[in-house]
Amino acid sequence: MKKAVLFFTVSVLLFGCLQKEKDLTEKEVYAVLDKFDEGWQNKKAALVDSVLSEHYVYYTQSGQPFDRENLIATAGSDVYQLQTMEREHLTLQIDGNTAVVNTIWKGKGFYHGEQFNDKQRCSVTIVKHKGKVKILAEHCTPIK
Secondary structure, three states: OHHHHHHHHHHHHHHHHHOOOOOOOHHHHHHHHHHHHHHHHOOOHHHHHHOEEEEEEEEOOOOOEEEHHHHHHHHHOOOEEEEEEEEEEEEEEEEOOEEEEEEEEEEEEEEOOEEEEEEEEEEEEEEEEOOEEEEEEEEEEEOO
C-alpha cells in the first residue's frame, strides 16, 4: 500500500512538472498593455518596468533601438510630459505564448520642451514565460 501511495505521489509530481505552460490569452495581453499605458499616463516608471521583458527593445520612428533602461528612465522623467494618450487595439495574433498586437497610439505632450502630437501605428510583441506576461518589443511608425 505504501508503494502504491508513493508511486501515485511521484507520478502526480512528475506530471505537474511536465505540464506545458498554459498559452497566452487575449485577456493577459490586454492587461499587460493596460498596465504599460497606466504607467506612462501616471508617470509610474516602476509600473512600466514591471511589464517589460529583461530583453525589451523599442524601435523608434527613425528605426533606431531604444533600450529598456532608457525607456524606463523616460517614463519617470520630467523631460517627457504626456498630456493625453489613447490606444486603439486593431488586431491581435496569438501563437502559443507569443502575441503580436497591432495598435494605433495617439498622444499629446512635451518631450525635452518640444510639443508633440503623435499618431502612430505600433506593433507590440508580448510573450509569456514561466507564467509571467511581458512586453518584449515595440516598433511604432508615424501615421501622417
